[in-house]
Amino acid sequence: LKALDFDIPIELRDKLDTISDPGLEFPYSFFQPSMQTMLTGGTVVGNKPASYNNDQLINAEPAGVE
Numbered sequence: 001l002k003a004l005d006f007d008i009p010i011e012l013r014d015k016l017d018t019i020s021d022p023g024l025e026f027p028y029s030f031f032q033p034s035m036q037t038m039l040t041g042g043t044v045v046g047n048k049p050a051s052y053n054n055d056q057l058i059n060a061e062p063a064g065v066e
Contacts, residue, residue: 008016029035036045 024032030039
């Protein structure tokens with residue numbers, strides 16, 4: 001575990017991040033702000049107010065039709 005105890009300098013980390021960035025290919029490019037603005041005409045879509053309930057994880061058997 002001692003071999004994992006080191007720090008990468010910020011300049012090197014930035015360089016590694018830049019080189020290893022795969023870019024956003026289709027369909028993920030649609031989530032870029034510029035594409036979202038083009039699709040919605042600049043209208044903010046999907047923002048929830050601060051008072052909105054947080055997502056809840058429900059663990060249960062799904063209801064089915066027999």
